[in-house]
Amino acid sequence: MTASLSLQRLSWEQRRKLTGILFVLPTVLFVSVFFIIPLLMTFTMSFFDWPLFGDHTFIGLDNYTSLTTDRQFLKSIEFTARYTLLVTPPIFILGFILASLVRHSIPGIGIFRTIFFMPVVIGLGVSSLLWVWLLNDQVGIINKIMLDLGIVEKAQLFMARPDSAMAVIIVSVVWKTVGFTMILLLAGLQAIPDELYESAEVDGAGYFHKLRFITLPLMRRTIALALILSVIGSVLSFDQFYIMTGGGPRNSTISVVYWIFNNSFTYFKMGYGAAMSIVLLVILVLLSAVQFYLLRDNT
Amino acid sequence: MKIRKFAALVLLMGILVISIAPLSAQDEPVTMTMWVRSISFSVQTLVDEWNATHDNQIELTEVPSGEFVTKLGAAVAAGEAPDIASIDLIYTPAFASAGQLTDLTEFVNQLAYVDDLSPAHMTLGEFEGRNYAVPFAAEGSFLIYNVDLFEQAGLDPENPPTTWTEVLDAARAISALGDDIYGYYFAGNCAGCNAFTFLPFIWASGGDVLSSDFSEPTLEEDPMVREALQLYRTMWEEGLIPEGASVDGGENFVNAFASGTIGMAGTGAFGIDNYKTNYPELNFDVTYIPGKDGGTASFGGGDNIGIPAGSPYVEEAWEFIEWALSDDVQLELYAGNNQLPVRLSLAENEYFEEDPRLSLAASTLSVGHTPYSLVYNDLFNDANGPWLLMLQVAIFDGDLDGAVAEAQQRFSEIMGG
Structure with missing residues (x-):
């Protein structure tokens, strides 16, 4: 029995369904292989003592209970929350202004759009490394400029103090990602008909x-998308953090x-x-759910 | 049905592959795979020479240092390990204890020069009295110093410091030469660099950070730990070390000294090679890392070589290892290429005669220590681990007691599992 023969026997309705399945199959496979299966494996692993070498043993919820007493884990959650709170507003406000x-x-506006968007195209790892050298106390251009302008008297070691390390990381990340937020918000802005503004004027x-x-209410969905992606x-x-501070100074940026x-x-x-x-x-799902709820479209 | 047929086919192919493999091993020259982490030592030269002169061939893969342990561990677990692996020696106890390396005791016992091999490497290659790995690449730490700065500061470059007081005095004299000149340098944000260059200060003074059976930390009870920290703290407080050192994660470890504004720094043979090649105008010499009132010690670093469990070519792989350890190879391919021989008796050789600095570097192997620990990485190498944190809090923040107490506690926790 060949495939063509069996296809002919299918009704129109069945063929339509089959076509639909074939269309989504690549995506289903992709998501399964690269998301669902790894997720299930991760979930399974979390109940095991699973060293790189040697055998793994089932330990039930021990890994989860250990988390509650892991000082660094709790410190990291607090640090990540603080970082997110500090970095999101500048990305957003600057993204909106640029948009x-x-x-x-x-x-000529295309030139500016391209310039603002360009840092998005390079990887975060590459941009972090770039900033490490820009900020370097010996050869970095930023220290050179600040010295020449007389803003500082000697080269600054930005990564030596927790607050300055956090500040320069935020600057570098805003520089790197603001273009993306700008593009999202730009699409939202351009979707608002000019007539509305004209009649308001x-x-x-x-x-x-x-x-x-006008602008903010009509951009609710766009803002929700941009905010959720950014958070x-x-x-x-x-x-x-891995590249610019290595978690330092004194493990303050892990x-x-x-x-x-x-x-x-x-x-x-x-x-x-x-x-x-x-x-x-779980934390991320909850956070996203809260944001979706707060920015839900009432219409 | 289809799934069953497919499974049967896969099984059949598997059986075929398994049954063919041993046949080819016996009848024809074999091709072995070898993994090496990215190190300065040009293993490729060595392997090329082997391939040109032997029937059994080696395919070399360089795995980035940072991924080496993970990749090798995963490969052994998946049954896809290479036939030969050159492993950072500190990880050999962990691999051996997990049954991931082939027991080489019988082979090792037959070596005529077994007592001549770098003792630190050999100790790390042992697990429960059996040998699982032997030295392959050697690296010992020592002090490098700028001869020109020594002379300008009125110090005798022929008589470099042999005690901590002399180190401190020399650092003070050199720093006094100018605002941008500093007596000493260390990469203050690099955990591994300071295991390599700072631990020997403690060892050379008769102290240690782990008990002699490596079972528990001795940071708090051993006074030399605090005293060595105090030496660095004093140099830091007096401005004998450039401020940038506190954030150097190792990127500047070699280059800071190359700038010609640093009096002394800890380094290894890789430094000599680098400075000679890239900074020919730099006038430097080397000496042992001194103890408080004399004595010397060095960190025995580098790579051990072993045969991952499951390799079908154990004998063939050992042939290569034995060849690499032989006199000719150690002299011509190691020493001839500015690499330290891994055999003590070959530290002085015709190649190093013209540069006694390399002979000194090679001789540090005889005073080489390496902590033996299954959790070495967590203790000493981790950028966020207790070792680096102790150094930073003690040296830069000045809280010696707090730093040592915290490190003692974290070490105990990690070593206790």
Whole structure:
């Protein structure tokens, strides 16, 4: 029995369904192989003492109970939350300002859009490394400029203090990601018909009235999307800390993912790392749910 | 049905592959796989020479240092390990204890020069009285110093410091030469660098950070730990060390000294090779890392070589290892390429005669220590681990007692599992 023969026997309705299945199959396979199966494996691993070498043993909920007394894990959650709270507003506000600036299609605007978006294209690892050298006390251009302008008297060691390390990481991440938020918000801004603004102006509305009563309400969905993506990115942050501070000074900049990485690939406690990943996943789902709820579209 | 047929086919193919493999091993020259972490020692030269002169061939893969242990562990677990592995020696106890390396005791016992092999490497290659790995690449730590700065400061470069007081005095004299000149340097944010260059200060003074059976930490009870920290703390407080040292994660470990503004620093043979090649104008010499009132010690670093469990080519792989340890190879391919021989008696050789600095570097192996621990990485190498934190809190923040107490507690926790 050949395939063509069996296909002919299918009814139109059945064929339609089959076509549909074939269309989604690649995605289903992709998601299964790269998301669902690893997720299930991680979930399973979290109940095991799973060293890199040797056998793994089932230990029930021990990994999860250990988490409650892991000082560094709790410190990392607190640090990651603080980082997310500090880095999200600048990305957002700056993204919105940039989107407003490049909103209208005037000649040459593409150049600015490209410039603002360019850092998004490079990897976070690469940009972090770039900033490490920009900020270097011996050869970094930032110290050179500050010295030449007389802002500082001697080269600054930005990574030597927790607050300055956090500050420069935020600057580097805003530089790296603001273009992405800008593009998302730009799409939202451009979807608002000009007529609305025009009629509001006729009614005597100023800039802030238009922002408050037209722009922000109509951009609710876009803002929700941009905010959720930005918050998820911040909660999952790792590269910038791993590369720029190495978790220092004095272990003050270890994010949750950094601590998961350390446990899994430095201490080789794979099961424990898996348990932390599951907890982080739950936190992220809850956080996203709250944001969706708060920014839900009432219409 | 289809799934069953497919499974049967896979099984059949598997059986075929398994049954063919041993046949080819016996009848024809074999091709072995070898993994090495990225190190300065040019293993490729060695393997090329072997391949050119032997029927059995080796395919070399360089695995990035940071991923080596994970990859090798995963490969052994998946039955895909290489036939030969050159492993950072500190990890050999962990691999051996987990049954991931082939027991080489019978082979090792037959070596005529077994007592001549770097003792630190051999100790780390042992587990429960059996040998699982032998030295392959050697690296010992020592002090490097800038001869020109010594002379300008009125110090005698022919008589470098042999006690901590002399180290401190020399550092003070050199720092006094100018604002941008410093007596001493260490990478203050690099855990591994300071296991390599700071631990020997403690060992050379008769102290240690682990008990002699490596079962528990002795950071708090051994006074030399605090005293060595105090030496660095004094140099830091007096500004004898550049401020940038506190954030150097190892990137600047070699280059800081190359700038010509640093009097002394701890380094290894890789430093000599680098400075000679890239900074020919730098006038430097080397000496042993001194103890408080004399004595010397060094960190025995480098790689051990072993045969991962499951390799079908144990005898063939051992042939290569034995060849690498032989006199000719150690002299011509190691010493001839500025690499330290892993055999003590070959520290002085015709190649190093023209550069006694390399002879000194090679001779540090005889005073080489290496902590033996299944959790070495967690204790000493981890950038967020207790070793580095202790150094930073003690040296930069000045809280010696707090730093040592915290480290003692964390060490105990980690070693206790």
